[in-house]
Amino acid sequence: MKSSERYGGRLTINLDAVGANYRLLKARGAPAECAAAVKADAYGLGMARVAPALWNAGCRTFFIATLDEGLALRALLPDAGIYMLNGLPPDEETTLLEYRLSPVLNTLGQIEAWAAFARSAESTLPPAAIHIDTGMNRLGLPADEVDALFDRPDLLENCPFDLVMSHLACAEDRSNPMNHGQCEKFEALTKRFPGKHASLSNSAGVFLGAPFHHDLTRVGISVYGGAPILNEPNPMAEVVHLQGRIVQTRFVDSPMTVGYGATHSFKKRTRLATVALGYGDGYIRSAGNQAYGCIGGVRVPVVGRVSMDLITLDVTAADPALSEPGNFVDLIGHGADMDDIARRAGTISYELLTNLGSRYERIYIGDGSLAGETRP
Numbered sequence: 001m002k003s004s005e006r007y008g009g010r011l012t013i014n015l016d017a018v019g020a021n022y023r024l025l026k027a028r029g030a031p032a033e034c035a036a037a038v039k040a041d042a043y044g045l046g047m048a049r050v051a052p053a054l055w056n057a058g059c060r061t062f063f064i065a066t067l068d069e070g071l072a073l074r075a076l077l078p079d080a081g082i083y084m085l086n087g088l089p090p091d092e093e094t095t096l097l098e099y100r101l102s103p104v105l106n107t108l109g110q111i112e113a114w115a116a117f118a119r120s121a122e123s124t125l126p127p128a129a130i131h132i133d134t135g136m137n138r139l140g141l142p143a144d145e146v147d148a149l150f151d152r153p154d155l156l157e158n159c160p161f162d163l164v165m166s167h168l169a170c171a172e173d174r175s176n177p178m179n180h181g182q183c184e185k186f187e188a189l190t191k192r193f194p195g196k197h198a199s200l201s202n203s204a205g206v207f208l209g210a211p212f213h214h215d216l217t218r219v220g221i222s223v224y225g226g227a228p229i230l231n232e233p234n235p236m237a238e239v240v241h242l243q244g245r246i247v248q249t250r251f252v253d254s255p256m257t258v259g260y261g262a263t264h265s266f267k268k269r270t271r272l273a274t275v276a277l278g279y280g281d282g283y284i285r286s287a288g289n290q291a292y293g294c295i296g297g298v299r300v301p302v303v304g305r306v307s308m309d310l311i312t313l314d315v316t317a318a319d320p321a322l323s324e325p326g327n328f329v330d331l332i333g334h335g336a337d338m339d340d341i342a343r344r345a346g347t348i349s350y351e352l353l354t355n356l357g358s359r360y361e362r363i364y365i366g367d368g369s370l371a372g373e374t375r376p
């Protein structure tokens with residue numbers, strides 16, 4: 001048995017496309033520095049391979065969510081700037097100092113703790129970021145707490161930080177008035193922090209234009225091929241190719257049904273293919289009766305519910321020679337657009353990617369240092 005036949009699915013991740021996407025995002029946001037979000041195992045694609053590829057593409061600053069992710073990233077990239085989005089974990093100041101991890105300080109309490117640690121520490125701390133809230137109401141200091149911070153000049157003096165950041169709530173919707181509202185609030189607040197770098201934009205924000213770029217952009221989903229802006233052509237190169245192996249085919253006819261719950265009934269003679277991956281592989285269950293795959297570029301709908309290890313597709317329209325058992329169906333990429341599949345499954349590409357489990361045969365192409373292809 002060939003080793004690839006041990007797996008129901010094959011996940012190919014093109015690191016040269018990751019590199020090309022990073023360079024495109026950096027160019028679109030220039031002269032701002034471009035940092036990459038590699039949290040959640042680089043959006044499910046494998047931080048151990050993706051982060052070094054981004055480094056090869058020129059990325060020097062990274063954002064992760066948790067301390068655990070920060071420690072893993074530090075082992076991969078000894079010289080990178082690493083910011084931890086989820087804040088300063090209690091009693092972990094010395095770990096952050098040892099591994100030079102920069103906390104994103106989300107509350108006055110965290111600012112106090114970092115300043116107190118700076119006073120007592122014998123060496124220079126990695127500079128933190130102060131997160132101010134401009135409308136997301138999730139993390140960061142709201143305007144009144146920024147005022148409270150300025151009532152405590154001792155805190156500001158003693159807290160080593162080099163970045164003031166905020167996060168856009170609706171950036172993927174170009175026409176949403178909240179974008180400019182947040183940008184104006186951010187600019188008013190950052191004026192109070194002269195000499196500090198400012199960062200507001202995620203991937204989508206990069207495409208909202210120069211007023212959103214400031215000193216540092218923080219890009220995630222579009223590095224991985226996701227469309228930055230809703231309902232606009234996707235300029236990013238395709239990174240992810242998910243293929244499922246056909247393990248059985250059969251002809252079915254009216255009045256038969258397929259799968260658990262008998263949720264799809266056949267109206268005519270149909271060629272059905274069973275593919276060896278399911279929600280146990282992260283192919284989300286809500287894709288049942290909604291998503292599609294591609295065989296030789298021909299769309300083949302997912303019919304019936306997604307099972308734990310299997311899905312079924314109507315392959316009547318596909319070339320029979322390409323849809324025999326042993327062949328692959330393209331489930332993300334190569335015609336099965338990641339954002340379209342996510343939308344049909346009632347979710348977003350972020351969730352589609354971070355769900356991809358460890359059950360696939362994983363293949364990495366390139367190392368991020370070559371120019372990948374971008375869509376026209």
Ligand SMILES: Cc1ncc(COP(=O)(O)O)c(C=O)c1O
Pocket residue numbers: 037063085167201202203204218219220221222
């Ligand atoms: C604070 C922050 N900045 C940047 C990003 C990257 O965003 P995106 O993947 O939309 O580019 C995220 C992702 O969730 C985030 O939470």
